Amino acid sequence: MEITQLIEEAKVAREKAYVPYSKFKVGAALLTDEGTVIHGCNIENAAYSMTNCAERTALFKAYSDGITKFKAIAVVADTDGPVAPCGACRQVISELCSKDTKIILTNLNGAIKELSVEELLPGAFSPEDLHE
Ligand SMILES: O=c1ccn([C@H]2C[C@H](O)[C@@H](CO)O2)c(=O)[nH]1
C-alpha cells in the first residue's frame, strides 16, 4: 500500500474521534506487515486525563489482537504543519513499533513529515534499560 493511501485511511479513522472537550480530532492508521490497516482515533473523557490519543488507540487495538509488526503508522490532524505526537505517544510508539517502522505525520492540507522511530524520540527509555 502506498503512503498516500495510508494517509487517507488515517483521515477516515479521524472521523471517529470522540472529542467533546477539545473538539480536536486526530486519526491514525497502522499498516501491518501482512498489509492490513488498523485505525485509531482519540477518545476523550470528562475526567480529562483519561484521554487516549489516536496513535495509542491504534497500537493498543493491534496488540490486543496479537498483531505486533508494522510497516508504517500515519497520523493526521487539522494542524498548521504535520501533527506532533505527544510525549506519551512517542514513548509508546518507540516500544511497540519496530525500529524500521515509518512514522508519517500529516495534516489536512497535505503537509507530510516522515520520521524514523529514533527520530521521533531520540534516546527513548526502552525495555533494555530495565536490566540491572
Ligand atoms: O498526536 C496527537 C496529539 C493530540 N491528540 C489528542 C489528545 C486530545 O484528545 C486532543 C487534544 O490534545 O488531541 C492525539 O490523539 N494525538
Ligand SMILES: [Zn+2]
Ligand atoms: Zn499522544
